[in-house]
Amino acid sequence: MKAKILFLVLMLSCISNITAANAKLSSDERVLINYIDKHKKNQLKLLENLVNINSGTGNRPGVEKVGELVRTELDDLGFKTQWVNLPASMRHAGSLVARHSGPGKKILIIGHLDTVFPRNSPFQSFTLSSDQLSATGPGVIDDKGGVVTILYTLNALNHAGKLKHANITVVLTGDEEQAEKPTSISRNALKEAAQGSDIALGFEFSLAENQLVTRRRGLSEWYLSSSGKPGHSSTIFQTASGDGAIYETARVLNSFRTTLSNIPGLTLNPSIILGGQTVNEDTQQNTGSASGQKTIIAAQTLVHGDLRFLSDKQKCMAEQKMHEIMETSLPLTSSQLIFNNIMPAMLEKNENRQLLAELSDISVTLGGSSLQAVQTTERGGADISYIAQYAAASLDGLGPWGRGTHSQNETLEVKSLPEVTKRAAIFISRHLD
Numbered sequence: 001m002k003a004k005i006l007f008l009v010l011m012l013s014c015i016s017n018i019t020a021a022n023a024k025l026s027s028d029e030r031v032l033i034n035y036i037d038k039h040k041k042n043q044l045k046l047l048e049n050l051v052n053i054n055s056g057t058g059n060r061p062g063v064e065k066v067g068e069l070v071r072t073e074l075d076d077l078g079f080k081t082q083w084v085n086l087p088a089s090m091r092h093a094g095s096l097v098a099r100h101s102g103p104g105k106k107i108l109i110i111g112h113l114d115t116v117f118p119r120n121s122p123f124q125s126f127t128l129s130s131d132q133l134s135a136t137g138p139g140v141i142d143d144k145g146g147v148v149t150i151l152y153t154l155n156a157l158n159h160a161g162k163l164k165h166a167n168i169t170v171v172l173t174g175d176e177e178q179a180e181k182p183t184s185i186s187r188n189a190l191k192e193a194a195q196g197s198d199i200a201l202g203f204e205f206s207l208a209e210n211q212l213v214t215r216r217r218g219l220s221e222w223y224l225s226s227s228g229k230p231g232h233s234s235t236i237f238q239t240a241s242g243d244g245a246i247y248e249t250a251r252v253l254n255s256f257r258t259t260l261s262n263i264p265g266l267t268l269n270p271s272i273i274l275g276g277q278t279v280n281e282d283t284q285q286n287t288g289s290a291s292g293q294k295t296i297i298a299a300q301t302l303v304h305g306d307l308r309f310l311s312d313k314q315k316c317m318a319e320q321k322m323h324e325i326m327e328t329s330l331p332l333t334s335s336q337l338i339f340n341n342i343m344p345a346m347l348e349k350n351e352n353r354q355l356l357a358e359l360s361d362i363s364v365t366l367g368g369s370s371l372q373a374v375q376t377t378e379r380g381g382a383d384i385s386y387i388a389q390y391a392a393a394s395l396d397g398l399g400p401w402g403r404g405t406h407s408q409n410e411t412l413e414v415k416s417l418p419e420v421t422k423r424a425a426i427f428i429s430r431h432l433d
């Protein structure tokens with residue numbers, strides 16, 4: 001009996017907590033919430049439709065089809081929409097840019113239309129679990145879940161009459177998963193849209209209900225090529241033959257590992273290695289070939305790797321150390337390093353932390369958990385990294401949560417979709433003026 005009374009008291013205190021939390025919402029904010037609750041089935045249905053269209057990065061017609069579906073929704077909301085295509089020499093789809101002009105704060109919203117699953121992937125369709133708690137499908141959280149979060153956030157704001165004076169630009173890129181190089185060209189539309197933004201919000205997925213992204217590491221790639229003097233293998237290490245290209249590369253890589261593997265926030269990963277008499281890497285196809293004989297000292301090697309860093313300063317330090325290591329070659333060998341910038345780091349700023357704190361308050365008010373900044377080592381780069389420097393404050397990971405991205409287990413936790421949509425709608429409604 002006592003236990004029952006205690007349970008009742010606990011229940012009542014829970015109910016009064018939720019009521020107290022909801023009381024913190026304005027009547028306009030309750031309109032947003034009701035709209036999102038009422039339309040959550042439509043939101044999930046739209047997600048299903050988008051997921052069932054293959055839009056692997058290389059499948060340009062598929063990416064554009066997804067974009068066209070989203071475009072009509074944005075047109076209906078009064079946005080001016082246009083495709084900003086890449087130059088003809090580039091094969092990927094461009095970016096869908098939608099603008100709603102108004103006197104309000106300049107808000108930039110980012111998502112992407114492509115997925116990592118190519119046209120011939122066995123993973124092609126949306127499947128709702130029998131208990132309806134989860135859904136799997138290519139892009140179901142990365143990033144079509146983010147795209148429908150954006151659309152229903154805007155739908156709710158429109159329904160509540162909040163869009164009238166809004167100054168919102170939405171950029172949905174067509175090749176986030178494998179940005180066409182050079183990124184200085186393929187990210188132009190995004191950069192132009194971002195100039196002078198007060199707030200930039202990325203709707204990439206989240207890995208847990210209490211996580212958001214306030215910073216991301218930057219990314220570059222490097223090519224290490226070494227050469228040696230070909231000769232009979234029996235003469236290796238002799239003065240006339242030297243040590244060969246493969247030992248030289250092994251020396252350099254081992255030194256990278258011993259010198260640079262313990263610096264917080266920095267990682268460098270050799271991903272592909274080729275060595276022999278001739279080497280050739282096909283970077284478009286992610287393949288390579290090498291030829292040689294075991295009786296001949298290797299003449300060439302090629303290593304292709306990436307470098308991730310917290311700041312430009314850290315990137316420069318790493319590149320300088322890598323150069324120094326490279327220069328002290330083994331006998332009769334030499335090495336060369338080439339770096340390509342891919343993505344700058346999204347630096348953590350107090351302003352980003354402030355946005356996180358505000359969203360966390362909203363989440364708690366809605367009965368959810370408080371939100372934390374995710375560790376940079378747990379996430380890669382994303383489109384927001386290219387433009388965070390142009391916005392006064394930025395935040396990413398506002399999409400729904402789930403697991404298994406980039407794998408055939410990509411899964412959405414269905415209840416997260418209306419939840420993150422409510423968070424975003426309330427947050428944006430508080431920043432429109």
Ligand SMILES: [Zn+2]
Binds near residue numbers: 112204205
């Ligand atoms: Zn993504």
